[in-house]
Amino acid sequence: MTEFHVPTIDIGPYLVSGATARTSPDCAEVARRIDQACREVGFMQVTGHRVADSAIEGLAAALDEFFSLPLERKAAYRRDAGDNRGYAPPKSESLSMSLGVPPAGMMNDFYEAFTVGAEAGWYPGLDLPRSSYAPNTWPDAAPGFRAAVEEYFSEVTYISRVLLTAMADALGLDPGYFDAMTDHSIDALKMNHYALPEGEIELAGELMGMGAHTDFGILTVLWADQVPGLQVLGSDRRWHDVQPADGALLINLGDAMARWTNDRWMSTLHRVNPPIVDGRILRRRSAAFFFDGNHDAVIEALPGCYEPGQELYPPITVAENISAKVAGLKTGRAPAGADREAARVLAATAPSSAPAAPSAAPARPRVER
Template structure:
């Protein structure tokens, strides 16, 4: 039976965590990453008020009229507001949806800014400034608090992953000291009369995440589905107090698919012609724009060719072009074949 394991990471979060505690966490993470690619984490240390603040901030912004939200659209950039049907995540794998740009979710995205990193000459294309909507004054403080908390958890998880892979401590440090981190906040719902629900409805198309790993907060509402190694879709909901974590393409490429990036999609349930509302916030821990993604020591396999080296920025930009413009990226063949064979 398919299950997403729950792993208590407090051994890495707690300053008093012992080497034995951390070794136990690392072993459980390795098993989860090899067998499932998704894991639920507890013991992450994020305060309840920070989580509640994020949920309230999403409600404040997404409750605004569509014409107001559209003022904060940033065409061509991974920042600001994305209205329904403006993206097609399956195209980030080169897998065309039945209707292009048919993902029925709206989103608001913030992320790492060029100004955050003194002493680095960083391209504004990878580190653009954020947009903070004046029409939702509670959004910025709540989102910044969550962003900081999720960023801390992602770095704890990278330390645990380093141990799980048997790498030297700090192996990834020089690859994440000016990481392109992004938080995409999603709202799955359709206002009455907005559109007739006919035929196949895609909340968020099948895709893999682009970077190292993703830390996801989501409502306990059906919709998220994960593709297992045999090509079958499974419903996944977070346990009480748990955050969902999945691997992205950078980690899959680094490990040469010892740990595969997880193909997933969202299809919120429709009852009486209406989508049941579902909210989520995905923190993408992506790595430095100039970090090179190439096979890690110990992950080369004779009968499976390594992925060709690519920088984090090159990889992300190709995926974003697919998602936002429908331009199929090169080099996504392995993931695309898994999606096309799914049942």
């Protein structure tokens, strides 16, 4: 069986300016490697992305500033029902329910999160639904948060579009093929914090930081601490630990791209196990940028990805696809087509190098900060 490996790809050639840069042999090699990674793993790490170190450092500082606030202060920014904006406290959701799979130990994911995203006001003249383009909530209790997050958001939005250009080349599509499907994209940045105050819970059975799921949109750009936790489900039905390399951003595909490519490319299942070392839950931070596409863009098999009559999925809009997954998360009823992923989660075995597991009757976890 092939050893599980998340490839590292230098996308620098796609950031070189000039009329012929995109048709260079270097870009062709990047596109080839992206196609291979998307076919075989559904995950990759990218270097040469030119996201400024200051933007990443600012993002990390913004997460620290907000998540270090007392819970009652953070709760003042709790997201409204139906709006994916603002604060979500620990144990308020379980992502595995988007596949109809109950959480391990019947306890919701213990991470807390803060989400910002594209607003309808960014696109004047378009009648965009609040459900996809809600206004942001900015925490005035963390005065440095907004500017740092907006800077990072801008940087990864650009990198996402560069990646989509390279992906169009990898699929043999015309230049700009996806432009009309992403010119008012539902973009969102979900900032996560994996830690619990001392004595917050007692570990009973398996504790899950973030349940097994696939992402919903086109692609995800993930910044994360180099702390254990992220696990990807391989074709061997095993969970494999993945940590970002120095200076790299992790990229994975979402359901929209898998459907567009008629499963030529993979929307890979992943989860976050709580980083428990010597009985302590280590603090872990991450920020997932979801590049999802226009709410009204139709997802149907792309040219060259299917033979007539062999389309695996019926046409669906980006917003409909996301809504189906979110409904599953809220109700526990798997959306149509999710039964395959749910079966894979239930059949998965232990990770290849799992973090130390708690004992059958563990003490209260300590949190290392």
